[in-house]
Amino acid sequence: MSEFGPQVTWIDEIERLPNTCITCGMFTDRLVKTRAKQHHQKMVPASESNSMQALGCLLHLLGPLGLIIDAILRHGANGNKTIEKTVVSKSRVRVPCCPLCASQSLPEPEESDIAGGKYAFQTHPRFKERLRVIRQQTAEETQPDE
Numbered sequence: 001m002s003e004f005g006p007q008v009t010w011i012d013e014i015e016r017l018p019n020t021c022i023t024c025g026m027f028t029d030r031l032v033k034t035r036a037k038q039h040h041q042k043m044v045p046a047s048e049s050n051s052m053q054a055l056g057c058l059l060h061l062l063g064p065l066g067l068i069i070d071a072i073l074r075h076g077a078n079g080n081k082t083i084e085k086t087v088v089s090k091s092r093v094r095v096p097c098c099p100l101c102a103s104q105s106l107p108e109p110e111e112s113d114i115a116g117g118k119y120a121f122q123t124h125p126r127f128k129e130r131l132r133v134i135r136q137q138t139a140e141e142t143q144p145d146e
């Protein structure tokens with residue numbers, strides 16, 4: 001990919017963004033809301049896993065005998081045991097996008113850090129350049145006067 005092609009840029013959801021379409025680089029003052037998803041690996045107690053719950057329900061249907069088997073199984077499974085489960089977090093993020101590009105396809109993040117409020121988008125080089133300028137200005141504004 002050449003350096004003039006689309007580039008991935010991390011955008012902070014609270015930062016000031018340029019009036020530039022993220023897709024085509026033309027002026028726009030429109031923001032579109034787009035969906036962001038993030039997959040995490042989460043450790044959960046094994047007894048809370050879906051398979052154990054399903055088994056538990058099934059055994060409860062058997063009546064008292066099922067309850068005994070269930071108790072034995074849970075005891076045998078060891079309460080501290082955990083399993084890894086994939087969970088998906090969803091969020092929405094606003095980015096500048098002109099009506100023409102938005103009508104074709106909404107920009108979607110390549111990667112998301114929902115907890116950190118940061119999203120990686122394919123951006124037009126002009127968008128990236130203007131964002132760099134804004135970030136520089138913001139950094140200068142926040143610097144204390146000598």
Ligand SMILES: [Zn+2]
Pocket residue numbers: 021022023024025026097098099100101102
């Ligand atoms: Zn556009």
